[in-house]
Amino acid sequence: MGEQLRVILVFLRRPAVWQQWLAFLLVLGLAWLLTEELRAWDSLDKRMQRRLGLKSKPTLLSIWVLLDRAVFPLAGLLLMWLAQALFRAWNRPAGLLGEWVFLFWLILVYRLVTVALTTWLGQHRKRSIQVRLLAPMVGIVALLRVLGLLIDLEAVAEAHVMTIGESPILLGPLFTTAVVLYFLFAFSWAGQAVVQRSIAPRTNTDPAMVNAVLTIARYAVIIVGVTFALGALGLDTSTVAFISGGLTVAIGFGSQQVFSNLVAGVLLLFDQSLRPGDVINVAGEIGVVESLSIRATTMRTADNVAVVMPNQSFVTGAIRNYSKSPTGVRLQIPLAVAHEGDPQEAASVALHAVGKHDKVLSDPKPAVLYTAFGRLPAGTPRTSMQLTAWLNDPLHIPEVTSELLLAVREALADHDMELV
Numbered sequence: 001m002g003e004q005l006r007v008i009l010v011f012l013r014r015p016a017v018w019q020q021w022l023a024f025l026l027v028l029g030l031a032w033l034l035t036e037e038l039r040a041w042d043s044l045d046k047r048m049q050r051r052l053g054l055k056s057k058p059t060l061l062s063i064w065v066l067l068d069r070a071v072f073p074l075a076g077l078l079l080m081w082l083a084q085a086l087f088r089a090w091n092r093p094a095g096l097l098g099e100w101v102f103l104f105w106l107i108l109v110y111r112l113v114t115v116a117l118t119t120w121l122g123q124h125r126k127r128s129i130q131v132r133l134l135a136p137m138v139g140i141v142a143l144l145r146v147l148g149l150l151i152d153l154e155a156v157a158e159a160h161v162m163t164i165g166e167s168p169i170l171l172g173p174l175f176t177t178a179v180v181l182y183f184l185f186a187f188s189w190a191g192q193a194v195v196q197r198s199i200a201p202r203t204n205t206d207p208a209m210v211n212a213v214l215t216i217a218r219y220a221v222i223i224v225g226v227t228f229a230l231g232a233l234g235l236d237t238s239t240v241a242f243i244s245g246g247l248t249v250a251i252g253f254g255s256q257q258v259f260s261n262l263v264a265g266v267l268l269l270f271d272q273s274l275r276p277g278d279v280i281n282v283a284g285e286i287g288v289v290e291s292l293s294i295r296a297t298t299m300r301t302a303d304n305v306a307v308v309m310p311n312q313s314f315v316t317g318a319i320r321n322y323s324k325s326p327t328g329v330r331l332q333i334p335l336a337v338a339h340e341g342d343p344q345e346a347a348s349v350a351l352h353a354v355g356k357h358d359k360v361l362s363d364p365k366p367a368v369l370y371t372a373f374g375r376l377p378a379g380t381p382r383t384s385m386q387l388t389a390w391l392n393d394p395l396h397i398p399e400v401t402s403e404l405l406l407a408v409r410e411a412l413a414d415h416d417m418e419l420v
Helices: 002-012 015-051 060-066 068-089 095-121 123-150 153-157 171-202 207-232 237-254 256-271 312-316 343-355 394-414
Strands: 160-164 167-170 279-282 285-292 296-301 306-310 329-338 367-375 381-391
Touching: 015 068, 015 095, 068 095, 095 123, 123 153, 123 171, 153 171, 160 171, 167 171, 171 207, 256 296, 256 312, 285 306, 285 394, 306 312, 329 343, 329 394, 343 367, 343 381, 343 394, 381 394
Parallel strands: none
Antiparallel strands: 160 167, 279 285, 285 296, 296 306, 329 381, 367 381
């Protein structure tokens, strides 16, 4: 490593290298200024059209700025080719300038891909893939390209980092393994996101089944990738067994809950007792299952709060899944009515008021069950009943209950009856 650092210092001291670095920095500055100038003129062009009451039309300038993401790298390419021509005309070395041309091409491809992802997936989903996958990929390619100009990467790759057991770990295989594992995780996540959110909705496939298959396949790919990565590091069988044994002990003594959640997640994915989109009630909290992973489940409540719960709680505890009922969910409202007439008259008024609500189903019909008869302390007869109605929207049970109580109270008041 010390020898490679001395080579870098000698390389950077050469006048030809400094000249090309200065040319590169000058090109960067000019490309940035040109891009900003084009954006300013385009903004001025649009403001003038609005002031004159003209429709925005695709002028030459606005068409150029429509490719806003490509302006900077294209300007850099043109200026870099001009710099190369000048260096050759002056009979000066221009090898580094050719490498900078490659970097501008890399930036151009990166920006065009991000534009395509925005069009296909939308801004939010594009940003996640850009941050987790595209940006690291471009950064690693650019880093290796620049380092390859300065040092002998093959010699650096042979540098000894550590020893595990009897297996020496070299810098090159360690870096390659880390990069491969990272992109294995990133690609598996991105592939699942693209299929689940952009491809599967356009087919007739059950979303829950797609989620289960993709999640299990994702973790299977990761497990296989980790296994091959350990082999790529040059670890022998005994060392791999040692690491596996250590992980097993860690799971046994310190990660029982994590391991239980993983097993519970696999069970939930396979038996389909819980699926994204299901409306559930957990410990009195009603919400919609937003996502189901192998470790935890995310539920979004009616208050728009995301609640992340370990999968084990769904396997060992009782939950109410309203989405499993094909006929809706029954809502029960206890009523006590004070009146001087026939109890059936109070029931008929309450049923009529409930039946007019737009969220109450007509099949099954609303019903009334009498639970008790008696008198108030003032001597007025009292009828206790259980009002039942069926809904297709269990997420709004509290709101519907409140609206039905108000409707029944007003209807009873119109017939000289009241709730007590």
